[in-house]
Amino acid sequence: MTDNDMLFDYLLRLGDNSLILGQRLAEWCGHAPMLEEDLALTNIGLDLLGQARMFLSYAGEVEGKGRDEDRLAYFRDTKDWRNLLLLEQPNGDFAATMARQFFFDSFQYLQFEALARSSDERLAGIAAKSLKETTYHRRHSTDWIIRLGDGTDESHEKMQRAIDAIWGYLPEMFDMDAVDDAMVADGIGVDVTALRTAWDGYVNDVLAEATLIRPEDSWSVRGSRDGKHSEHLGYILAEMQFLPRAYPDAKW
Amino acid sequence: MDSSDWELEELEAAFQEKVGAEKRIEPKDWMPDKYRQTLIRQMSQHAHSEVVGMLPEGNWLTRAPSLKRKTILMAKIQDEGGHGLYLYSATETLGISRDEMFEQLHSGKAKYSSIFNYPTLNWADIGAIGWLVDGAAITNQIALCRCSYGPYARAMIRICKEESFHQRQGYEIMMTMAQGTEEQREMAQDALNRWWWPTLMMFGPNDANSANSAQSMKWKIKRQSNDDLRQKFVDATVPQAEFLNLRIPDDKLKWNEERKHYDFGEIDWEEFKAVVKGNGLCNRERLQARVEAHDGGKWVRDAALAYARKKESRKAKAA
Ligand SMILES: [Fe+2]
Numbered sequence: 141m142t143d144n145d146m147l148f149d150y151l152l153r154l155g156d157n158s159l160i161l162g163q164r165l166a167e168w169c170g171h172a173p174m175l176e177e178d179l180a181l182t183n184i185g186l187d188l189l190g191q192a193r194m195f196l197s198y199a200g201e202v203e204g205k206g207r208d209e210d211r212l213a214y215f216r217d218t219k220d221w222r223n224l225l226l227l228e229q230p231n232g233d234f235a236a237t238m239a240r241q242f243f244f245d246s247f248q249y250l251q252f253e254a255l256a257r258s259s260d261e262r263l264a265g266i267a268a269k270s271l272k273e274t275t276y277h278r279r280h281s282t283d284w285i286i287r288l289g290d291g292t293d294e295s296h297e298k299m300q301r302a303i304d305a306i307w308g309y310l311p312e313m314f315d316m317d318a319v320d321d322a323m324v325a326d327g328i329g330v331d332v333t334a335l336r337t338a339w340d341g342y343v344n345d346v347l348a349e350a351t352l353i354r355p356e357d358s359w360s361v362r363g364s365r366d367g368k369h370s371e372h373l374g375y376i377l378a379e380m381q382f383l384p385r386a387y388p389d390a391k392w
Numbered sequence: 393m394d395s396s397d398w399e400l401e402e403l404e405a406a407f408q409e410k411v412g413a414e415k416r417i418e419p420k421d422w423m424p425d426k427y428r429q430t431l432i433r434q435m436s437q438h439a440h441s442e443v444v445g446m447l448p449e450g451n452w453l454t455r456a457p458s459l460k461r462k463t464i465l466m467a468k469i470q471d472e473g474g475h476g477l478y479l480y481s482a483t484e485t486l487g488i489s490r491d492e493m494f495e496q497l498h499s500g501k502a503k504y505s506s507i508f509n510y511p512t513l514n515w516a517d518i519g520a521i522g523w524l525v526d527g528a529a530i531t532n533q534i535a536l537c538r539c540s541y542g543p544y545a546r547a548m549i550r551i552c553k554e555e556s557f558h559q560r561q562g563y564e565i566m567m568t569m570a571q572g573t574e575e576q577r578e579m580a581q582d583a584l585n586r587w588w589w590p591t592l593m594m595f596g597p598n599d600a601n602s603a604n605s606a607q608s609m610k611w612k613i614k615r616q617s618n619d620d621l622r623q624k625f626v627d628a629t630v631p632q633a634e635f636l637n638l639r640i641p642d643d644k645l646k647w648n649e650e651r652k653h654y655d656f657g658e659i660d661w662e663e664f665k666a667v668v669k670g671n672g673l674c675n676r677e678r679l680q681a682r683v684e685a686h687d688g689g690k691w692v693r694d695a696a697l698a699y700a701r702k703k704e705s706r707k708a709k710a711a
Pocket residue numbers: 442471472475551555
């Protein structure tokens with residue numbers, strides 16, 4: 141891999157994370173537990189979609205093969221996607237959606253904070269804008285973790301179960317491979333292992349306030365950096381990519 | 393006649409005079425009970441329509457064919473949810489709670505616009521909804537900006553601005569489709585074929601058969617008749633369809649030089665009644681989706697309430 145290939149891959153990871161989570165949130169549209177949450181979830185979804193477009197457009201330019209945001213979003217199959225396994229997990233109930241959102245938001249907040257200092261100015265700019273959005277996302281999901289954890293017995297149980305069910309997808313956020321190492325060496329990317337302590341601190345505080353138990357680290361699943369995914373991603377793509385693939389000559 | 397009847401008559405006369413002088417009625421003002429009930433029915437139906445209307449468009453959100461289109465659609469659906477929220481609040485000023493309104497919707501007592509009982513079957517439907525359905529909604533709502541009830545009139549002014557965005561964005565999708573590949577053109581025509589007549593039905597029964605209209609006009613809840621508004625919409629929309637080079641599915645549609653309006657065919661009122669009665673393609677799914685969201689979300693709302701109470705009592709103890 142050349143440096144350019146690595147930057148391309150790195151940008152795909154960022155863009156795919158935002159896009160797949162945004163796509164998942166779109167599934168909630170019109171079905172949220174209250175109208176205010178319908179608006180909040182579409183708000184967050186819109187932010188994520190905006191981030192994805194910036195990262196993917198940039199990725200396409202770096203690659204230099206004429207692929208734009210849509211070419212990258214609609215014409216890649218599962219093995220070429222780089223989103224974290226966590227984000228392709230199904231929405232489940234509202235507790236499951238909020239658990240997924242909370243752990244990712246609290247990671248993404250720290251990652252964007254660091255990325256805003258990237259030596260790559262364009263990337264730093266996108267990260268600075270995204271950090272503002274993620275600050276709001278993190279506050280929103282944090283509030284729900286606390287409300288549901290410390291709400292009723294039923295909500296507490298649902299929230300705890302949701303956290304237990306995704307716990308093993310979280311370690312992947314802090315993995316580093318050759319691409320990450322190269323990006324860190326160039327001053328472009330973030331050393332995510334260095335975010336771990338701050339992330340643990342924030343998450344532990346929130347879980348404690350929510351009267352929830354932090355699960356044991358008894359299992360972990362990984363693979364997205366190499367294009368290995370759960371079976372869910374294929375269905376997300378089948379739905380998302382249907383039109384451009386069915387009518388490849390069409391402009392929309 | 394006893395004194396309370398006298399009093400009521402005087403109040404009603406003063407009310408009608410105020411309405412006649414184009415003064416706005418505000419929540420704390422006296423109003424006839426039937427005026428209040430009529431507004432609750434109409435405004436809650438409007439609010440429900442905004443919210444149920446999120447479903448047919450949400451049906452294509454995960455399948456929007458470009459990231460830009462996905463963004464525009466998501467923002468549009470979010471606007472509609474915001475309209476719903478705003479209208480529920482405005483209706484609450486008449487003394488009914490949002491929960492009561494939901495109950496009425498879910499039990500079938502309150503209606504929503506029947507247009508949303510039609511399915512969205514291809515991507516051009518998203519264009520057709522924006523262009524036609526939002527277009528018809530604007531035609532209705534511009535008239536409502538001068539409604540006698542202050543909170544409703546103000547809600548309409550705010551909402552109309554966003555609706556005209558939606559209409560333009562919908563038309564732009566139709567334009568792209570109509571000028572696209574042969575298959576896209578077919579989708580656009582198919583969408584227009586399916587949405588044209590239901591859109592005309594949105595304006596309600598013909599004036600001759602409109603039971604509530606006369607009283608609503610007198611109270612200035614309604615400012616223009618169903619048929620006048622429908623004509624206005626047809627006149628504005630036909631040239632837009634011509635520009636797209638799409639055919640409106642009505643053999644009787646023709647410019648009438650004498651009237652300076654388009655003549656058009658008769659609406660199939662049997663279909664209208666059938667869909668209102670529950671026999672549209674999506675009546676069941678739409679209502680079920682709303683009921684499931686509400687009932688399925690009860691534990692979340694309960695938790696939020698329980699947490700807020702706990703927090704308050706902790707604060708009280710600390711103080
Ligand atoms: Fe609306």
